[in-house]
């Protein structure tokens with residue numbers, strides 16, 4: 292486990308022969324699936340995971356129940372090498388030459404999975420707002436694959452798994468933001484320049500009592516999609 296005193300520097304990890312998964316959660320109830328996702332991806336011995344949570348996401352992991360452990364407990368999961376909150380960006384007062392956390396995390400990551408993606412973070416991401424650690428990583432993402440090309444084999448993708456109340460999902464602003472994520476930034480056969488993959492929500496009875504679309508895709512399916520992208524087999528190291 293990494294000491295939180297030493298500023299994180301991607302350079303020191305580039306030759307560790309691991310696949311670097313940056314796993315982020317924003318403030319949706321589906322954050323309670325973060326431990327499951329981390330555990331499943333961490334089963335692969337060649338996967339290193341660093342977790343980012345927004346302030347709201349952390350509120351879902353304060354030890355309130357068995358399925359909602361304290362966030363820090365996730366550091367015990369094999370493969371989870373660090374957990375970051377917004378404060379970590381400013382932990383040491385920066386001086387010239389020091390690493391900058393959101394840039395280092397971008398450099399380090401072979402993939403970023405945002406699961407869940409809250410309505411708020413979706414809105415900010417699509418507008419380019421960068422007022423927390425996760426959004427700063429997203430804003431600094433190497434969308435062309437050219438910035439980090441000297442040490443990465445392929446352009447890293449951002450997977451996002453929206454999760455929100457059905458009315459939030461049905462809101463017209465969601466359609467506009469989804470169009471940015473899918474039609475403008477999305478990876479598909481017609482768009483080599485894409486760098487985002489949207490893992491569509493599903494219909495079910497939501498935690499808030501409403502029934503309809505907006506629930507995060509089943510975490511097993513999310514893990515399977517990321518495993519396929521990073522080239523590890525489900526259930527094997």
Ligand SMILES: Cc1cc2nc3c(=O)[nH]c(=O)nc-3n(C[C@H](O)[C@H](O)[C@H](O)COP(=O)(O)O)c2cc1C
Pocket residue numbers: 316317318319320321345346347348408409410411412413454455456459
């Ligand atoms: C108990 C509770 C559950 C919430 N669930 C969701 C949710 O599932 N999806 C969502 O988009 N927002 C949800 N919210 C609202 C977000 O937490 C809120 O918009 C917050 O500002 C998101 O911040 P973030 O995007 O920086 O994490 C919930 C709020 C509370 C109090």
